[in-house]
Structure formats: C-alpha cells, structure tokens
Amino acid sequence: METMERYDPQAIEAKWQKVWADEQSFHVPNPEPSELASGRLKSYVVEMLPYPSGDLHMGHTLNYTIGDVSTHLRRRKGIQVLRPMGYDAFGLPAENAAIKEGGHPRTVTERNIASIREQMHRMGWAIDWGREISTHDPAYYRWTQWLFLRFYERGLAYRKEAPVKWCPNDQTVLANEQVVDGRCERCGAEVEAKSLTQWFFRITDYADELLDEMDLLEDWPERVLTMQRNWIGRSAGARVVFSVEGSGEELPVFTTRPDTLFGATFFVLAPEHPLVAELVEGTEHAVEVLDYVRRTSARSEVERAEKEKDGVFTGRFAVNPVNGEPIPIWVADYVLMGYGTGAIMAVPAHDERDHAFAERYGIDVRQVVAPEGVSLPESGAYVAHSASEVLVNSGAFDGLPSPEAKERIVADLAARGLGEQTIGYRLRDWLFSRQRYWGCPIPIIHCPSCGEVGVPDDQLPIELPDITEVAPKGRSPLAAAEDWVQTTCPTCGGPALRETDTMDTFVDSSWYFIRYTDPANTELPFDRPIADYWLPVNQYIGGIEHAVLHLLYARFFVKVMNELGLCSFREPFARLFNQGMITAGGAKMSKSKGNVVNPLEFAGRYGADTVRLYTLFMGPADEDMDWQANGLEGIWRFLNRLWRIGHEQAGKPAGDPGTGALARKAHRTIAKVTDDIDRRFSFHTPIAAVMELVNDIQRSPADPAARFATETAVSLIQPYAPHVAEEIWSVLGEGRLWERPWPEADAPLLVEDEVEIVVQVNGKVRDRLRVAAAIDDEALLALALASEKVQAHVDGKELRKTVVVSGRLVSLVV
C-alpha cells in the first residue's frame, strides 16, 4: 500500500487559518439600502462578548464553538450569517491587574485583547473580523455616553440619595443584581449598607414590559424566564392608607391580603422610614427608638435576615381605615424600606413573621379568615391561610369568601379615598455609577448655578483622562484628575465640575450587539435600517450567570432605544441558548484553586479541531460538564480514522452509491445531524452519529456507497472540525467545503426496507424477527406466532390480546 501522509493538525490548521484570514472568508458586508428588503435569508448569531482577561478558557471554547457550528451550518444552507466579535474591555479585573503591576489599565487591557484575539484565530472560529469592537474604545463609548444622555433627557437616568450596597473590597457601590447572598458577586466580600447619592436607570418603569414582552421571545430557556420573573417579582395587591392618631399624617402600606385588614393588631415601620424620627420626637420613646435605628444600620443584610425578629414601640398609634381602630406603631427591621412603602399593617393571625413578632411582644392575635363552615376557635388561634376561606370577625364583610372580600374591602376604601388596587414589584432601579477609574465616564457637568447639566453631543466623547493613580479610595479616582474635573458649564459658561463616577460595565454591554451591525458609524450609534435588518439576534449564546444581569439590562435598553426611535424591535434576542459550565474535578475553574484547564494547551497537543469536537462531545451543551482530559483520545482516534478513510476513498472512483445499507445510513446521518443541530440544539449527538457512520465505512470499505458515505461524514463534521474536514475534502471533494451546500437527505432512502420486529409475550421481549418493512400486520402476527421462542412462552395458553405496531413490535397477552 502506498504511504499516506499522517494527520498533522498543526500544519493543517495553520494552513487553513491563513486562507480564511487572507481572504476574509467570513466577512459579511451590510446590504446596500436597496437590498434591505430583498427578502434574502439572513441570520444573526451572537455570542456574549468576552471579558479580555488574556487567556481563553474552556467556557469561551464551548461558547464560541457552539456559535461556530450554528454559523457554519446556516451559512452552508445558503443563509447570509452575521457573526461578529468584540471585547467587554472596561472593568475591575484589568484595573486590579494594572494596580498590581503598576501599569495602566489600558495597557493591560489592550495587551490582553491582542492575546485573546490571537487565541481565537488559533481555534479557527469563523468570525467576521471586520466588525471587531471594544467597549473601552472612545469611538465606542462615545455612543454609550450619547445613549446615556438620551436616557437622561427622558428622566430614565437620574441621581438620588438612597440606601445602597457598598463593596468594601472593591471600594464601590453595586447594583442589587450584583449582590448574591449579601455578598459582592465579583469578589465575595460581604456588602455594607450605605446611604449615598448615586446614578440610577429607571428600569422599574419597564417592569411590566419586561414581564409581558417575554411573549415576543421566540425561544428562551424556561429557567431564565423564571429567574427574571422572580427577580421582577410582580404581585397584585392594594395600597391602604392608615393615619397617625393625633396628627392625621398618612401612613400608606402595600398588602396582598386586604381581606385580613380587620386582623391588623399592630403596625410596623422600617427603621429607615422617614417618619420614624418625627413620630418619636420629644417623647419618652425617642431614645430607645433612635438607638434601635442606629443599631440596625450597623447590621449587615445577612445579619438582619438571620437574627430573631425584634423591634421597639414608638408610643404612637395608627388608625385602621376599615374600622377606625388605633393600633400600636412599632419600628422593626424585618420590614424593609426598599419594598412597598417601608411600612406594613401586621396581621399576626395570618402572617408567620407578624405572628412571631406578636408572640415575642405579647400582642393580640385576631383571626379574621377561616375555612368555610368551621366555627371560630378560641381567640389567639393561629391559622395558616388555605385555598377556600371566608371572613370572620370582620364586621359587614363576615361570611364573604376571601377573593371577593379583597375586592369589596378595597372598593370600599377607594370610595373613601383611603385605598386602591395596586401592584408591587421586587425590582429596584438599576444603580449604575461606580467609584472606579476603568469605566465609561458619565457625561454630566455639575454647575454651581445651573445644577446638573448633560454634556452637549458635540463634545462627546468625554474621554477618560490618563492618570497614574487609579487605585480606589472610596471615591472615584477621577476626582484626583483636577485638570479634567475643572471645566466650564455648557449652559452658563461659568466654572463647573465634571461627574467623576464611571459607569458599570453592564451599561457598555447593553447595546454592543447592535453596534456590530454598524461598527464604524460616526454620526449615530448605529443606522436604524441596518440594525432593523439584522436584529433581533436570531441566536444568542452565553452563560447562565447573566440570567438577571446582562440579559435583563439589555432587554431594558432595547425597549428604551425602541421608544427613542432608534430601532423598531422591542427585544434584543429572539432565541437564547445558555451553555453549561465546564468544571474541573467537579469544581468551578479558578486561578486560586489552580484547576484552570487551558484549551490552547490541548490544541497544541491534539489540534484545535480535536478540542472543539471534544468540548461539544462531552455532554449536552446546556448542562454543566466536567473536564476529563482522557476523553480527548477518543476524538483524536476518530479524526485519525476519518483522515485515513478519507485518503483511502479518495483513491477510488466516485461511482453510484446505490441504495444499499451504507448509502441509507449516510442519508439517515444527514437527517439526524441536521435535525439535532437545527431543531434540538443538541450538539453532542451529531458527533456520535457521524462516528457511527465512520465505523460502518470502516467495516465495509469496498461498499459501492463507501466513497459517498465518506464524503458525507467529512461534510457533516465540517462545522465542528473545519480544518481537518477541509483538508480531507481537498483530496476527496470539489471546491471548498465551507462554501459547499449543506448535504440533503434523500427522503426515500431514510426508510429501511428491512426492519427488526420485537415480539413481546406478557410485556417481555421473547424474540426479534427481521422482516420486510412493507409486511402487513396480519402476516407479521402470523410470523410472530410461528416463532419457536414465542411458542415456548405462549405454550397452548389462551391468547387474550394482540397488539401490532407496524415496523416496531408485536405484543401478545396470554
């Protein structure tokens, strides 16, 4: 036998990567204005852009290989596919690295970008490099600032003093979404409560749209939608106005149980409630109450939640609007200022927390709803509410079912101006200002006479000044750049100061997927017709960790951009795929644990194709997977086998494959691979299917369909392993594989002409018969009954029932 070149992934991969780079094979130009409505098949595939940490990790490899498979498949189906890449370049890691090294964050970031770009090329991903963007580039953040100003003009970005979460380690405030179990999402430090003046986006104005417009999404994982729903936390209830006895001052509360109003036996204010100090001023309770408020503010969130419920009496009373009854007003930290009105009516008979509190302080418990027909137990009984209950002890409302009572009581209050139906949300406004250097400057000027003034558009971008001391000190390091801070007011021309906080990086990443469509635009963030042509994103791919961060913010941004007339779509991402996490030894990979697996290391040993295939072969891409390096061997063997078979078959004439078993297998494989990737988003099962096909070819290399089957296998594996597939194709097929049409299965050949039929007796498999697929049910039943193995179990017993499923089985009951 002639000697054959060995499979040498390093040489092959370098060769094809050079071709793709030189020819810009994956560059997709925007359509001309006249082509926008051409009805041409197009698709927009975006993967969450990487934070340029310098090293490509397994998460990137999985993410971008999924995107690559989707992209190649769509492209070869004749669809014009946009698939760009960029860098989420602002943020703490680069800044912290720079502080450690003594360099500038920009230097560190740009070095990392160069490195990660190089590694992406090395993996052979089919990216349109002509649209590369980076969020730290003034040409990009100019438009982040421009968008901020549009939000600001509409009152959707505002500054206020509020209780906020502060990370003592990162020396900056955090958004609610960045606090996990009372800790900083990034560094794990326990967050502190502070009251500071900060910038917010009014995302709460969009709570209903963020919930209701989930209907516009084509296909998102249910778990992400559930997390967003939980996060927004919409609940229907009522606003009921109590008043302070004596002063008449209004004390509105939010409740989901207005039917229990007659059971309110006390009233509670959050310690941060603005009326607390006023209520106790000059009374004997003042010292104790103010002391309690001080102690509470020193407690962390976690501490507050875990300790036993406590509180103090203010000495004042609130008037219950349903019966005029005065009830004592307490201050307790189990009531949160951030939800509802920061005040509650407490109904200890029907709320566990209120009950615990009442027990501790000896407050009355008054039952006001009970299961229908049940006579009232002695006073003080605690009843958890159940499905069907009627009111008791509630004056004119006694006997009414709870749901009806809710409406009637609120209607009654509304008539007196003391209540209304309303909706409560858990979602808070998005706190986006940060006291750090390496972020997008907020384009605002503070003028002693004009107040807060937006920077005029023609002065954008407000560039981040170069400063040497970027370490955080609890206020923005930018404040130290005096030449930069000192400016003139655009309105009055007088001396003024620049805003020194920077934006959260989640602002940068809330619109980048639109910038890709028009990355060089110097007039606008993007051209509306072009953006409308490509968006919404047909396939968005990324990690689950952004379920309520980036994915919620980006949806909010797009809704506002839509209302600003910048685009006509309401949702950014039609379909979302969340890939699982790749762990090492069952644990999340991290530098501190020293268990980081570097894909490039394995690409150096086996080639990028093997690494790409293996990351997808490990398991379902949307589940977590543990990295087992020895599994790579199986993929390596498979590619070597494909290589050998490809070269063997290349020496044979390409005759008629016929309609034999191997030809049929090839067609079935085409159908399965296409369906699995396209419809099921199953990326690992197609690999197994192609392996099966290759195993079959190996068993019968002289089959008339062997060459066709080999071409098919190479063609089907191309989206996963584009280099080796291309190389084999160059000796086996015509043209360039990445430009070849995706194979189509021949429907008649998908049907087997002979099938295996299972015969069950009383539910147990007793025989398997090979029969013609076209056999009719009667003949099949006769054949089954004729089987010796079957007869051994039927054995003269009475046949009670027979079931024949054509092409599958015969089931006999005796």
Add this chain to the structure above:
RNA sequence: GCCGAAGUGGCGGAAUUGGUAGACGCACCGGACUCAAAAUCCGGCGCCUGAAAGGGCGUGGGGGUUCGAUUCCCCCCUUCGGCACCA
C-alpha cells in the same frame, strides 16, 4: 420555606411522539499484527444465575395507569440552580 431542573453500567452520556434500555466515547478484558513496544485492527464488556441454551432482575425509592413506562400520574428521597423577612 417557595420556584425550577436533574437522578440511567466502572465513567461521560444515548433512547426525539408511551414501543428493542445502555447508541457513541472513555476505562477495562481477550485476540491479531510486532523480536518487542506504540499505533492500528478484530472481539467482549449492566447485575445475578447457568457449562451452555436460557432464566431472573434492572433507568434514585414506593405505588398507579397501560398489552407495553427512562418517558405519563401520585407520594417520597437525594443532588444542583434560582429566589428568600417582598408584607
């Protein structure tokens, strides 16, 4: 506590609409080739029982529906994820 997802050989996993459980791969065992090794190829590989043919059991546990259940229903256990003093 509430919500969601999952539990299948030694391991990763497959079984798409209720119809052959364990595809494909790893590991392991045996064989061929080789002076030998590597590579490659062929075969075996759920558990129990049996010389074999076969038989029994088997998809976290228990029940149910069905001719037939990994798949549907009920109860329970475990793991993971989210939310959590949200009134």
